[in-house]
Amino acid sequence: MKLYSIISSMCVMLLTVSCEKELDFKYHDIAPLTVIEAQLTPDGAKVGITYTTPMDEPMNRTLLTDAEVTLTDLTDGSVYNLYTDAEGFFVDSTPGIAGHDYRLAVERDGCRYEADATMYPPTEIESLEFNWIKMPYDYVAVFQGRFYDCQTSNGECYWIKLYRNGEIYLWSEMDDRNAVDGVSTFITMTTRMDTDEEDDDTVLFDGDVITFSVSPISRDMHDYLEALQNDSNGPAMFRGDKCLGYFMATSPVSASIVFRPDEIPEYK
Known part of the structure; x- marks a missing residue:
């Protein structure tokens, strides 16, 4: 399955800037709380x-x-x-x-x-794939994870995590506003084709196992994670x-794909 459009690829670049952070929350410099x-x-x-x-x-x-x-x-x-x-x-x-x-x-x-x-309750992952896209500086592997969105209401939110060989690779929050026919899609750029020019934090090598995890969350939890992405402590979630901090109750689901650069198709 190919990526939806060039517009989606451009959105990927914006998304990646916000989501490529370690899962290690930091808070503003205030008296210890x-x-x-x-x-x-x-x-x-x-x-x-x-x-x-x-x-x-x-x-x-x-x-x-x-x-x-x-x-x-x-x-x-x-x-x-x-x-x-x-x-x-x-x-x-x-x-x-x-x-x-x-x-x-x-x-x-x-x-x-x-x-x-x-x-x-849990969602269900529909598919995982990589595509090479041509950027001015190199080819970049774009990851796409598709999962089923609950169609009983609008505004479902999710916490997305990618793991590389069992270690956190990146995370982001998202909602279902771009769902199509009940399927939501998470897209992000990962590694460059020329791994010698890639940072250790983002490089992927042949055989690396990428695990895609999806956790349905509340809108409050979504807004909390969004605030953290923007270097804020986030809204108060405790009385x-x-x-x-936060408290969430969710049913995570996950699926994995092996990164095989020679088998990845180029997005046309």
């Missing part, structure tokens, strides 16, 4: 608690474990007390249930933080005492 990064999936709950790091200091990702973390299923009334694992994350293996509403509560050092989220 608690940061809560929490997600609920069919594999259970996982919550990381840290402090913000001043912009002129190395990123400190030390996890804080002196907290009480609970997850309440607002739909059926179940309450789960999360425990710390060997890495310092608060976890619980109870699967999230699509369509249920959940509340995350964190109590630490006399402060309390709460956030609610609805568990989103109670002031903190940064």
Whole structure:
């Protein structure tokens, strides 16, 4: 399958500028605040608690474990007390249930933080492919991931992640405004054909495995990620005492493709 149009290719260049960032959130240089990064999936709950790091200091990702973390299923009334694992994350293996509403509560050092989220069902990935496109400086491999969009309503949002051999390669948020016949398409430029001229962060070699992950998310979560792309701390997603971070409940799906540069067709 070919790319839709030259316009799509031009959009790719704009998108790539915004999405080629490491999945390692940084926050504005303010007095240290608690940061809560929490997600609920069919594999259970996982919550990381840290402090913000001043912009002129190395990123400190030390996890804080002196907290009480609970997850309440607002739909059926179940309450789960999360425990710390060997890495310092608060976890619980109870699967999230699509369509249920959940509340995350964190109590630490006399402060309390709460956030609610609805568990989103999974989408389905339709296809993955690469195409070479001719740029003034070189050929560039364009990745295209297509997945089915929920057609029961408009405005669905997604968190897209690309992994290279199991390590994060790039990420971006998107919505369904460009969906065609119920199929949304994520497009981004990746590596140059001349790998000697490519940065280590973006270069792909023959045999690299690219994994495409799609997580349906709320509009608030979409706006939060969009703010991070623009070097902002993002909108407040927790009630109670002031903190940064997010809580999302989603059902990620993923599929992989092996990068074979000699087998990639050129976009005409």
